[in-house]
Amino acid sequence: MITIDATIRRALEVSGRDLILTLDPALQGLPDTAHGGSVLAVFDALAEATAPREVSGTYHRRVPLGIPLALQRAQADSAHTFALSDPSSKNVLVEGxxxxAGSPGDAATNGRGAASAGGYPLPVSRTCFACGTDNDLGLRARLGFDADTVGGTWEPRAPFRRADGSLAPAALTTLLDETAFWLGALATGESGMTTELRVSLHGPAPFGAPVTVSGARAAVRPRGDDSRYQATSVVAHADGRVVATAQITFVAVRGAARRLVTGMLAMNDPACVQRVFPAYTR
Structure with a gap:
């Protein structure tokens, strides 16, 4: 069985002082684009930290799959920094x-009422790393929402088990990022992308414990005076404690939902898609 940790290791190749990163297509989020949570997992794996830590990424452009990308890294004391770029254009795609990280603090009480199967289900796809029904490596997560919350409970799958019995951090970074995407989509009625991700991993999560992620819809706020940018907060609980928290900015891209909705309507109940993207399902 191929694990997510092995997939990340296989994606990396040493090139002089830097690295080449070629992301497996199984790590897809939006079509032809790496899931934001999977890129954060690469940064976290390279840092090799085990203590509580904050893993962040500023996404300037979409990250393609299956294409060799240049990855520069540096370390100053306990801070690891990364720059992922496209060698053909020299454009920086992500800065990580x-x-x-400190303690979770007030996050322990944020959004405990995660949406479950009793709420409205959110759309899924076939290939997404987070929700894809046909993605053998992916989480196959099923998130939902109600008037107050976006979230759900995920049962860990075998590819996310580590040798020491803990849960691979990629599961947490991906669940938090996926939840933030849907918080932003519900707030704007548009698709888009998460652009600024700050995920705090507060300690190892046991593989055997279900993970509940949740974000309060009322806490979603426009960033500054540009309503395209929506700031979200998400928390993950497992084994009776907070294992990860996130502050993630979603940016709405007008019209981007059109292509996404076409694929979703092929495999989701139309009402499920319409609740999120009403302007594109009339």
Whole structure:
């Protein structure tokens, strides 16, 4: 069985002082684009930190799959920094950072009422790393929402088990990022992308414990005076404690939902898609 940790290791190749990163197509989020949570997992794996830490990424452009990308890294004291770029255009795609993190603080009470099967289900796809029904490596997560919350409970799958019995951090970074995407989509009625991700991993999560992720819809706020950018907060609980928290910015891209909706309507109940993207399902 191929694990997510092995997939990340296989994606990396040393090239002089830097690295080449070729992301497996199974790590897809939006079509032809790496899931934001999977890129954060690469940064976290390279930092090799085990203590509580914040893994962050600023996404300037979409990250393609199956294409060799240049990955520069540096370390100053306990801070690891990364720059992922496209060698053909020299454009920086993502700037990343891994630094020590503090305690979860008030996050322990944020959004405990995660949406479950009793709420409205959110659409799924076939290939997405987070929700794809046909993605053998992916989480196959099923998130939902109600008037207050976006979230759900995920049962860990075998590819996310580590040798020490803990849950691979890629599961947490991906669940938090996926939840933030849907918080932003519900707030705007548009598709888009998560652009600024700050995920705090507060300690190892046991593989055998279900993970509940949740984000309060009322806490979603426009960033500054540009309503395209929506700030979200998400928390993950497992084994009776907070294992990860996130502050993630979603940016709405007008019209981008048109292509996404076409694929979703082929495998989801139309009402499920319409609740999120009403302007594109009339």
């Amino acid at each position: 950072r891994v630094v020590p």
